[in-house]
Amino acid sequence: MTVSPSTYEIHDPATLEVVDAAPLHTAADVELAVARAGTAAAAWAADREARRDALRSIAGAIRTEAPRLGEILSREQGKVLREAVMEFTVAAGLFDYYADLEWDQTEYLPERDGRRLAVQYQPVGLVGAITPWNFPISLLAVKLAPALVAGCTVIAKPSPSTPLSTIAMVELMNTILPQHVLACVTGRGVLSRALSTLPGVRKISFTGSTEVGTAIMAQAAPTVKRVTLELGGNDPAIVLPDADPSFTAAGIIGSAFRNAGQVCMAVKRVFVPRSRAAEFTEALAAAAAGLVVGRGLDAGTGMGPMHNAAQRDLVAGLVKQATADGGRLAFGGGTGTELPGYFMQPTIVADAPYDTPLVCTEQFGSALPVSVYDDVEQVLAHLNGQEFGLGASVWTPDLERADNLASRIEAGTVWINQHTQVEVDAPFGGWKASGMGRERGSWGLSEYLQTRTVNAVAGAHGAGGSAAGAHGAGGSAA
Numbered sequence: 001m002t003v004s005p006s007t008y009e010i011h012d013p014a015t016l017e018v019v020d021a022a023p024l025h026t027a028a029d030v031e032l033a034v035a036r037a038g039t040a041a042a043a044w045a046a047d048r049e050a051r052r053d054a055l056r057s058i059a060g061a062i063r064t065e066a067p068r069l070g071e072i073l074s075r076e077q078g079k080v081l082r083e084a085v086m087e088f089t090v091a092a093g094l095f096d097y098y099a100d101l102e103w104d105q106t107e108y109l110p111e112r113d114g115r116r117l118a119v120q121y122q123p124v125g126l127v128g129a130i131t132p133w134n135f136p137i138s139l140l141a142v143k144l145a146p147a148l149v150a151g152c153t154v155i156a157k158p159s160p161s162t163p164l165s166t167i168a169m170v171e172l173m174n175t176i177l178p179q180h181v182l183a184c185v186t187g188r189g190v191l192s193r194a195l196s197t198l199p200g201v202r203k204i205s206f207t208g209s210t211e212v213g214t215a216i217m218a219q220a221a222p223t224v225k226r227v228t229l230e231l232g233g234n235d236p237a238i239v240l241p242d243a244d245p246s247f248t249a250a251g252i253i254g255s256a257f258r259n260a261g262q263v264c265m266a267v268k269r270v271f272v273p274r275s276r277a278a279e280f281t282e283a284l285a286a287a288a289a290g291l292v293v294g295r296g297l298d299a300g301t302g303m304g305p306m307h308n309a310a311q312r313d314l315v316a317g318l319v320k321q322a323t324a325d326g327g328r329l330a331f332g333g334g335t336g337t338e339l340p341g342y343f344m345q346p347t348i349v350a351d352a353p354y355d356t357p358l359v360c361t362e363q364f365g366s367a368l369p370v371s372v373y374d375d376v377e378q379v380l381a382h383l384n385g386q387e388f389g390l391g392a393s394v395w396t397p398d399l400e401r402a403d404n405l406a407s408r409i410e411a412g413t414v415w416i417n418q419h420t421q422v423e424v425d426a427p428f429g430g431w432k433a434s435g436m437g438r439e440r441g442s443w444g445l446s447e448y449l450q451t452r453t454v455n456a457v458a459g460a461h462g463a464g465g466s467a468a469g470a471h472g473a474g475g476s477a478a
Ligand code: NAD
Pocket: 130, 131, 132, 133, 134, 135, 139, 157, 158, 159, 160, 192, 193, 196, 207, 208, 209, 210, 212, 213, 215, 216, 230, 231, 232, 233, 263, 264, 265, 362, 364, 390, 430, 434, 435
């Protein structure tokens, strides 16, 4: 579908070698993709059973190809191979889930005064799916599956630095989907802007930073596009005094350093009670020390590199500042490998003050600050006073106490004795600056549907009466 044939190189974040090249599409390519999607829209929207069958076939094809696709993803993104393969199996699960989800295309409300009310659910139209580099596939699939089953056409726009896995998955899907239902545009700069401003695009579904999300919302405003925004987070883990140190540390470290800490809903900061701060910090440092840093493709690697130099340098700078602000390096600080890529050891900063940027901003990398509290109510007030509201977790064997705390945390998800687990049928999304709209479950589907209310009366046709709908009487009540 390319108008512009030029390409650009994609690099492996572990070795800095060139992985492959991707098309450098332009705004003209996006316009062409929009026009082509228009030719496919009506037929695709017309047959829900055909869409469900297509999604089931897509799920099967992705499962079969997951090992090959996962390798492409691991090489361009840096993540551990098994996590890369898992992104595709998660994607397959999402396609299966939305293929099987039951939903009424028309809902009838109770009749009143002879009026029949039908609420029809229609696809919103062409969707621009804009995704970040940390989970290029699962974050795309969580948009594609509900959008496609709803009857929308989609143009996917991956991050400039991780286009290869998206291209590969879209190519595979297009062996099953009718022509022009799904397209992928890759490249730099203006591409997302073309998607979020062109009138033919009816909705933008975006996952990425809060800064870019708000820019996209503004870009989409003049053409009144619907927007779903999954944005940044700064998830706390609140450890209560009765928690078990080794169980808690294993759970927190597993979340905090998955994908080298580049997970929107990873634990990004830990609050521990002063009375047991040393024990918990020691357990966290020991669990972090167990992670082997290396290339994602190599057997035995527990954590890959960070995705790019800017992100690695940013997080390294935040660690440096946190130690200057009074924090103490409890583990890490180095690269942990001889490889030339953007590596950073899993790094634990103890006694981190609440107002150092490693704690109070989204650090998005291989570092984890541990802060001390005297009164958990003060931690709660501090957290609820901040702008991020994606997720949080509470760690304690006392589920009643955990539930009480969870019910007062301003966030889209609260986990208890775990963190980062998401469910295919439960809503996911942020409060406040962490987002708008929901993904997953029926909530995710409704983001791609719009209603048409058909309000009907039989009408006194031919009777010459004066009731509403008596067209023969020449009435034209507005
Ligand atoms: P990013 O916001 O820089 O980029 C995301 C996408 O937007 C990319 O495809 C990029 O090319 C595009 N983009 C960049 N600038 C744009 C602009 N001005 N107009 C239109 N499009 C533009 O995010 P990233 O660096 O790729 O990913 C990291 C961020 O994503 C973190 O903040 C993280 O918290 C967030 N994130 C959120 C979730 C969630 O579900 N809430 C999930 C993953 C990542």
